Amino acid sequence: MEKNKSAVTQYNNAKLWQIGFFSLNNCATNIAMFLMMQYSYFTQNVLGLAAAIVGLIATGTRIFDAVTDPLVGFLVDRTNGRFGKFRPYMFVGNIIIWCSLIVIFNTPSAWSISRKYMFTTVFYVIYIIGYTCQTVVIKAGQAVLTNNPRQRPIFAGFDSVLTQMASALVPMLITTILAEKYSVGEFAGENGKSLGMINPAMWKEAVILLAVISFTFTILAIIGISAKDRPEFFGQEGFRPKVKFRDYKDIVMHNRPIQMLIISAATDKLGQLLMSGTMTYLFANMLLNSRLQGVFSSILIAPLVAISIGGVFVSRRFGLKRTFLLGTWGSMTMLAIMFVVGPDPNVPAVFLGMFLAQKCLASMGNSGIIPMIADCTDYEMYRSGRFVPGMMGTMFSFIDKIISSFSAMIQGFALTLAGVGNVVIKPNEPVNATFNMAIMVCFCIVPILGHIATIIAMRWYNLDKVKMAEIQEELENRREVRTGKGPHLNGATKAAAAEAVQNENRA
Structure with a gap:
């Protein structure tokens, strides 16, 4: 009896509503990320900028994003003020994010090309600073919210459901609801081929709507973590060694689980960003129906919610690592089949059915990444005695962003090689066979390579359930x-x- 009591009391447990509310912080930043996945499309087709140059700029700014991560993580670990360790970064970060994006998506189309490059780049950099501040907390806050191995998959479930809903609803809002609303006047198009996606007014409304939603989610997330954002939850009671910036070196050299998780997640992220970045072209110029993207996104919601909830039970039974690998293998198999079959505008249901299965499998696997970072944080405290959730999360983000920063550059060069690098690609019209192959390589082959790297790296990740x-x-x-x-x-x-x-x- 005493043994069972000890097993229960050894965990820092969280209430279900606290886990649910805090998971909204990731959803708040993902809303911004899903909007910025359209950055290349917006800058090329609304502002008239060259895809390859935009890709290089996006790569450079994302590398800057990666460099800021360790610094912000270090500051988080050193912070212990009146409003806690995490809440200030959540609030300030969200304000910076949306002030920057509102400015970017209101860039006047009539400005000169050089002025548009400079203006959007400056505010992209400012956006990155805010994004880093808020996303650091997503990974670091897990360590104080709960350390119960059976509760961390619950966060993964909430996070996956909310993220997948956002990934479906944001594209639906942009490509279906608002694109239809703004397909008027010179953007009405011919023969039902609406051009609302290249109407600047559409993007101005989209960014305001998404900003309001994201800010609301951030406030709820602050409420969710407020009871745990206190010194008694910051590491081992009675032992809180002073964090030094040089501790990064020791963690990188000796924490094998975080090394392997970084390799796995970063290579997968590169593939995910390429899929998201090229998805609009796949629907608009290969399936020849841009409205279908919004419809498909709405159809995705129910199965993704179901698989996310099911993934919680799988993770609680088999552990986060095995669930991650199961989703990775399934996603890789479906991507290979999708590349062979290819999208057919005459029978879109075949390709989209496989795409739906791939999204569900990938969602089940990827939902465990953030709780796995918290596991690596606990392992570091077990290994060295240091409680450094900020460092762990930002070290993960640093490498993740360096590798995934190449997604925009790869996409930009792929479009350039296809001969459409600095022209307006009108929606709902075919382009050419080279363009189609470039999109499919970005959409299927690069993610497959990322999955292969994940499977290899996970062989040396030893933080299983036991x-x-x-x-x-x-x-x-x-x-x-x-x-x-x-x-x-x-x-x-x-x-x-x-x-x-x-x-x-x-x-």
């Missing part, structure tokens, strides 16, 4: 040695924990 239970038990034993609180430890366990505590103190 290992995490062992880590949490050991951390609880050390806490009891330091504080003298909690169930009585037997001689051998107490001696082992005391030795670990002494090693941490010496370090």
